Structure formats: C-alpha cells, structure tokens
Amino acid sequence: MHRTEDFPPAERFDRWREWMGRTHAPVELSSEYAADFRARQRTLMLGAVTVWPSTVQPLLSRRTAKLIRRSDPETYNLTLVLEGTAHADWGDRDAEYRPYDLHSQNSWRPCAVQVGQHDQSVRCVGVEIPRDLLALPRRSADRAIGRPLSAREGVGALLGDFLVRLSSDTAAYRATDGPRLGAVLTDLVSALFAHALESARDLSPEAHRRTLTLSIRSFIARNLHDPELTPSVVAAAHHISTSHLYRLFQEEDATVGALIRRERLDRARRDLADPAQHGVPVHEIAARWGFTHHSAFTRAFRAAYGTSPSDHRQAEHHESQCRAVEP
Structure with missing residues (x-):
C-alpha cells in the first residue's frame, strides 16, 4: 500500500x-x-x-x-x-x-x-x-x-x-x-x-473459450435458486448447443451439472452454518438453493460432506457457542 x-x-x-x-x-x-x-x-x-x-x-x-x-x-x-x-x-x-x-x-x-x-x-x-x-x-x-x-x-x-x-x-x-x-x-x-x-471474430479461440466459460459460471451463480437450472438451460441462455457446453467444460474441474450441484450445496452449507439463520427450517434453505426434494438434498449433502444437513447445523451452532464463551 x-x-x-x-x-x-x-x-x-x-x-x-x-x-x-x-x-x-x-x-x-x-x-x-x-x-x-x-x-x-x-x-x-x-x-x-x-x-x-x-x-x-x-x-x-x-x-x-x-x-x-x-x-x-x-x-x-x-x-x-x-x-x-x-x-x-x-x-x-x-x-x-x-x-x-x-x-x-x-x-x-x-x-x-x-x-x-x-x-x-x-x-x-x-x-x-x-x-x-x-x-x-x-x-x-x-x-x-x-x-x-x-x-x-x-x-x-x-x-x-x-x-x-x-x-x-x-x-x-x-x-x-x-x-x-x-x-x-x-x-x-x-x-x-x-x-x-x-x-x-478478432478474439483468439482460447480467449473466446475462457471468456465464454467465465460468463457461464457467472450465469450459474446468479441462477442457483432456480430449480429449473439445468445444462440445457445454461446452453440456451448462451446460444450454444449442450454438446458445445460439455466440450467447454471438459478441461474444467467439474461437469456443468456437477458444478450446479456443488455450488448449490456450498450455498446451503453456508446458510446452515449462519447463526442468524438458525431458526430457518432446513427444507426452506434447501428450496432457496434450488433443491425441490428434501430427501434428495439430504442424500446429496451427506455424500458431499459426510454428515446430514441437520447434524452439520448443530455442530456449527455448538462450535459458535463455544467460541462465544471463550475468555
């Protein structure tokens, strides 16, 4: 500085x-x-x-x-x-x-x-x-x-x-x-x-690919709440075919469908750990991030983090209380 x-x-x-x-x-x-x-x-x-x-x-x-x-x-x-x-x-x-x-x-x-x-x-x-x-x-x-x-x-x-x-x-x-x-x-x-x-057309192919990929990631982040967000919706919003979309993400760290699921789970996990949202039912937080079926959300959450949404919330709440009483 x-x-x-x-x-x-x-x-x-x-x-x-x-x-x-x-x-x-x-x-x-x-x-x-x-x-x-x-x-x-x-x-x-x-x-x-x-x-x-x-x-x-x-x-x-x-x-x-x-x-x-x-x-x-x-x-x-x-x-x-x-x-x-x-x-x-x-x-x-x-x-x-x-x-x-x-x-x-x-x-x-x-x-x-x-x-x-x-x-x-x-x-x-x-x-x-x-x-x-x-x-x-x-x-x-x-x-x-x-x-x-x-x-x-x-x-x-x-x-x-x-x-x-x-x-x-x-x-x-x-x-x-x-x-x-x-x-x-x-x-x-x-x-x-x-x-x-x-x-x-003056852009290099590599620059065009990276810019389009970043635009797609931004679109996904803005629309995670929409339960209808799917790879085909993402492709249509960017005027490309689903096969083109899949090719773009071949060099990325996840497929488009996996990216959507991972980002939704991450947002839900953060909300569950938020003390200000401790009283919000788990199913409401799940729905907020595009999960329409509570059982499917619970299975996906457990597969990603090794614990259920409710147990994760309780563990985070307990840790928050312990930090609050530390001298």
Whole structure:
C-alpha cells in the first residue's frame, strides 16, 4: 500500500508524483490540493498484468506527445470508476465517466484526464496490460480506446465484478494464482474491446473459450435458486448447443451439472452454518438453493460432506457457542 498520509503534508504530492512516475507510464500531474494531497494505492501483480485499486483527491493527469517520445511501455490501460467522476480528452474526442463506467487508454496516445472534482475523491481500480498480451490485433484494440464502456451489463459487468472481487480480498489467492488471474483478466478486457467494436471474430479461440466459460459460471451463480437450472438451460441462455457446453467444460474441474450441484450445496452449507439463520427450517434453505426434494438434498449433502444437513447445523451452532464463551 502506498499512502500519501505517511508523509508530511508538504511532501505528499511530490511523493505521489514520484510514485506514479515509477509505476506507470510517465505523466504530468497537477492538483489544486497539492499542498496536502490525499491518495492511496495498492499494487497487485498478476504475472505481467498489474491491477491498482486506488483512491485519490482531484487531480489532472496529462500524457503528452513529448512524454510518449521519452518513454512508452506499450501497454493498454483500463480504469473502473467506483466512486466519483472523471473526464478524459484525447483532442479529437472526450468522455465523461461516472460510477461503473470504464475508461480505456493506451500508452502511445496523448490524453488528459481530470480525476474528480469539487473536493470529491475518486475510488477506482486500474488495470495495465502489455500490448502483446491482448487477444486482439492492435488495430482493433486501438479503435476501442475512448469508446463508451460500461461495467453495468454484459462482458463489462463480468469484468467489473472480477475487478471488485479481486481487489477487495486477496487473502484467498496464492502467488501461483497470479498469472492465471492475469490471463482471465486479459481475456475479459479483450472480449470487452471486441464487443465494443462488434468484432468478436478478432478474439483468439482460447480467449473466446475462457471468456465464454467465465460468463457461464457467472450465469450459474446468479441462477442457483432456480430449480429449473439445468445444462440445457445454461446452453440456451448462451446460444450454444449442450454438446458445445460439455466440450467447454471438459478441461474444467467439474461437469456443468456437477458444478450446479456443488455450488448449490456450498450455498446451503453456508446458510446452515449462519447463526442468524438458525431458526430457518432446513427444507426452506434447501428450496432457496434450488433443491425441490428434501430427501434428495439430504442424500446429496451427506455424500458431499459426510454428515446430514441437520447434524452439520448443530455442530456449527455448538462450535459458535463455544467460541462465544471463550475468555
């Protein structure tokens, strides 16, 4: 974590400018809050891909032609705005950004970005991807820069949710997960650019497969409560055949049907262990997660966890009470 609050007020903006110069493509920075600048940023390294969750006071950032000639790391950048506003100007076009809009940029095109206004800090998550990793031809990716991109629906929502979850909790990830997460992130950015250009055919087959698989997993997670959720329903929602769906998951850790059952059981297990839901009947929790027959739910739960739903709930309740009385 890099925080300007760790330095005396008079040094904070210069420290931030120095930090930006070391970690990003060189830019000119100015701010009316430079006398006591407040900003913080974490750095997540995912192989060759970098993610920066940040909160900054209003500032103006300029990537000029002179700076580009001096240094060009040849990267694509995407920033998800979570709180506050921003405005970008490329000379021939400009764009306004509000929460869950996505700002796109590459390191070889001049641009001025006003981050925040009226003493309103901006919270965002930035992504930097080396040019050669993007699963699109450069001519296609460049045409996506500056186009309206939203994280409220479709591929943009998948990307936005991924960035928010990734940046909010990194404790569950191992160092070896970094390159794989970076590959998923690169595919999602590639798919978003392709969607904005209506040129999905430009995506590599592998990038298209990974993006489609992630979309399917997200669809399943959102619809676990529906007892009619089956592989055929999943396939129809994504305009593919069930055989195509099965082929997609041949390299995954479970078939589609097994994934649905596993995710339902996991959600039910968590609810049964929740002290706030101790009074909710087991059959209601089962129905909440798409199990229409209590006996079938009990058998599946026992097969997965080696105990019945009721015994699991009692064991978790007992453990919770013991923790509560520990000195």
